Amino acid sequence: MATPDTQTASDHARIQTRVGQASVYRVCGDLNLSNLAAIEQLHGLAQGQFEQLDLAELRGIDTAGAIALLSLLKPAAREHLDAALLGLDQQRQAFFQAVAKAMAEPCPESQWLAHWRVLFERLGRWTVTAAQQGLLLLSFVGQVVSTLLRLLWRPSRMRWTSWFHHMEATGLDAVPIVGLLTFLVGAVVAFLGATILQGFGAQIFTVELVSFSFLREFGVLLTAILLAGRSGSAFTAQIGAMKGNEEIDALKTMGVDPVEILVLPRLLALMVMLPVLTFLAMMLGIIGGAVAASLTMDISSSAYLVRLYERTPINYFWVGMVKAPVFAFIISVVGCLEGFKVSGSAESVGRHTTSSVVQSIFLVIFFDALFAIFFMELGI
Amino acid sequence: MSPRQEQTVVIRVEGLVNRFGTQTVHEDLALSVRRGEILGIVGGSGSGKSVLLRTIVGLRRPNAGRVSMLGIDSLDAADEQAVALRRRIGVMFQDGALFSSLTVLENVIFALKEHFPLSEEAAVALAQVKVVMAGLPLAAAHKYPSELSGGMRKRAGLARALALDPELLFLDEPTAGLDPITAAGFDELLVTLRDAMGLTVFLVTHDLDTLYRTCDRVAVLAERRVLTIGPLDEIARFPHPWIQDYFNGPRGRAAGLSSDHSDSTQQGS
Known part of the structure; x- marks a missing residue:
């Protein structure tokens, strides 16, 4: 060596x-x-x-x-x-x-792009995806509406058990949280109003502040946002888990329409329960205002009620109420559609649940703004 | 590797008891695995094959008994010792159990970078070799687990299990759900890797072809214990109704006839 x-x-x-x-x-x-x-x-x-x-x-x-x-x-x-x-x-x-x-083993050609090209590529991809998602939402709305009409034609196909189950889950179970939250917000609005209006000696207008805002906007908006987070996400997760487990495909092979059996009971349940919860929210918001008013100002409950009765047009109640079914439709359709978009992994369920909540809250507020313009033009 | 020390026991299980509520899965179970062998574990559904695997690798604490791996009592090992032990074993779960938010390559790199201060470049090069050795094309390395077929996911799982060049490899039903050609490729891969890397393999399987092609010894789990253990041709003659049904049933015979026995009887060289 x-x-x-x-x-x-x-x-x-x-x-x-x-x-x-x-x-x-x-x-x-x-x-x-x-x-x-x-x-x-x-x-x-x-x-x-x-x-x-x-x-x-x-x-x-x-x-x-x-x-x-x-x-x-x-x-x-x-x-x-x-x-x-x-x-x-x-x-x-x-x-x-x-x-x-x-x-x-030969290394496959990696597609390295310059940073600015990556930026544009992502922007383009994002734009196309957004457009596709919009179209998908529209087509899903069409599918849901046509299935709904078919169901009205043959009401015997309605899944009553499922409907009532979802009414309980999305409506009854949400009563405590919706009630508590709107009561507190009502009190806060009254307190805020009192602080500002005191400077003008117009404390009594606190009543109008609370009642107008809760009847027209806050009641329905708070409820819708709460339910988007609570029920819309649940819809996505439930349907998404079924999609991941190929249960949706199993339904299709049995000749059962997944929209009819999964979407309609959820949609109808929410369309019934959101107005009910909105009513609850309006009432508790106003009660919260009354409590705050009597505690921090010299507005007694009876004076509050009288003022409410005299100065608040009933139209305002309907302005708020009429929006509830529309918001319910948005939340349930977006929630269910995101569920159907789930593919493969559990991670995908999480991603689509997030997307479902973000989209439905955005759409709810967007439509609320449209309604506001509409009612302004009508002069209500 | 140095000449295989056949008689060195690398996994020793003694007096193992596993219970779920009132149901006893293992009762006083004993098993030893020798260095360099591929040990197949067979048994009917619910006979506790996967539970045994999970107990040995430390995912489940048994109700009683001792488990030692590579000379270390894995149930009583101190934390540092346990981590060091984990570094020397690789586990491939039934459906790969890949991290779904990482690509295949990142899955393999993960364990490497967690344990060794490798540069990014070196880690990628090493992980790519592991991916190819596990039988995946490199084009698949940058895909996410959800974009892979079942067979590819299994191979990716194997690549990750091999990431740290383990001494012990645990496989849970590696060929279940694969087509026969892919499964045969997997068997061959397993034997090649064992020979090349000096692995000891603990293989839970239902696949008779895999047993014939790869295993040096087979342990049959039944009646809450290891019923018998030994080379396959001895086991197949064991007078127990379940074993007879298993190896000499309609599907057993087909696999036995079509396979080459020379691999299954090699016990060290």
Whole structure:
């Protein structure tokens, strides 16, 4: 054995060149992930320059070490590992063969784009997706409405149990949270109004402030936003989980329309319960206002009621109420459609649930603004 | 690898008891796995194959008994020791159990970077080799698990299990749900990897072809214990009705006839 002319040592591995045969390298010791320094040392050598490696004194080896060693070999030598790697037993030879084969796999063309192009690509993709989603929503609305009309024609196909179940889940179960929340907001609005109106000596107008805002806007809007978060997301998650489990496909193969059996009971339940909850919200908001008014100002409950009766047109109640079924339609259709869009993983359920809540709250507020303009034009 | 030390026991299970409520799955179960072998675990549905696997890898604490892996008592190991032990084993779950928010390549890189201070470049190169060794085309490496077929997901799961070059590999039904050609490819891959990397494989399977092609020994789980353990041809002659039905039933014979026995009897070289 010739004396090595170069020798680099780390804890366990040594790499040496034999005199006279510069292209034969000799590697001793452990060469694995636990001995990362040795591997990095190999990476530091000239890559693809060696014809033979003497591995007789190699001890531990793993894939990372094998990659580092094979990278040292000339491409031609990699084709004939039997000749290129010396001093290996059959098993190790097979291991190096396997790693070399895996390394030879051609790397597919990666599509690297400049940053500004990525930006535009994403923008374009986003725009197209948004347009497609809009169309999808419209077509789903059409599908739901046509199924609904068909159901009206043959009411015997209505799933009563499912309908009542969802009425309980979306309506009755939401009573405490809707009631409490609107009561508190009513009190806050009254308190706010009192603070500002006091400066004008017009504290009594607090009554109008609370009643107008709750009848026209807050009652229905708060309820709709709460239900979008509470029921819209539940619709998406329920239908999404079924979609992931191929239950929707199973329904289709049985000749059952998933829209009829899954969407309509939820839609109808919400369209009944959202107005009911809106009524509750209006009443509790006004009661909250009355409580705040009697506690912080000298407006007694009876004075509050009288003022409410005299100064608040009943039309305002209907302005709020008429919006409730529309919002219910938006929330349930968006919630169900997002559920149907779920594909594959549980992560997808989460993503679409988020998207469902964001979209329905956006649409609810957007339509509320449209209603406001509409009623303004009508002069109500 | 150094010549296989056949008689070294790398997994030892003693007096294992597993209960779910009043239902006893394992009662005083004992099992040992030797270094470098592929041990197949068979048994009827509900015989506790997967429970045994989960107990050995430490996902389930048994009601009684001892489990040691690579000479370390895995139930009583200190935290650091347990982590070090986990680094030396790889587990492939039934449907891959890939992280759905990561691509296949990122799934493999995850464990690597978690345990070793590798550079991004080195980690990618290493992970790519693992992906290819597990039989996936590199084009699939940048896909998300939901975009893969069942067979590809299994291979991706194998790639991730192999990420740290484990000494012990646990496979839960690796060929279930694969077409026969893909499954045969998987068997071959398993034997190649075992020979090349010196793996010890704990294989839970229902697939008779896999048993014939890959396993050095087979353990039959029935009646809450290991009924018998040994080379396949010995097991197949064991006089127990379930075993006879299993190996000599209509599907058993087909697999036995069509396979090459030379692989299944190699016990070290």
